[in-house]
Amino acid sequence: MPVLKADQKHYVEFTLNGKPAAGYAEPRMLLTDFLRKEIGLTGMHVACEHGVCGACTILIDGKTARGCLIFAVQVAGRKVDTVEGLAGDREDLTDLQLAFKKNHALQCGFCTPGILMSTAAFLEANPDPDEEDVRDMLSGHLCRCTGYTGMIRAVLEVAAARNSSR
């Protein structure tokens, strides 16, 4: 990637939710601003902008990352997944989204996209978690509404359902 001056823009090409995507970003533009303002995907929320609350959690090359701690130029050539791509090409919600709905795991919904992305990656890596594992995963996210109980129920329910159908 060529070295540019601070006010010049990079052309950033990457894979977004399985499809090619591209846009312009100044060298210090955060990934949160790039995805929301340049690309137009607003599912990823932004609150603390310090890597603390988890609202901006997405996946980069399949691993959870905080969009507010990453420059847009750092995703050039990489795979980014956001909550908008969680259901893929299906018209309905995923089992995880449905379980959140059923278990009242969201209220205002501000924290939900980040938590869904963390949970999706968590269940890939830990298909048979216990409650302690789920609590540990959720400890990286701040939710001011729900008290987390519904989320824990939802995640355990999805893990159990997936395991019983294997």
Ligand code: FES
């Ligand atoms: S906005 Fe990124 S962690 Fe809070």
Ligand code: FES
């Ligand atoms: S549902 Fe409101 S912050 Fe979590």
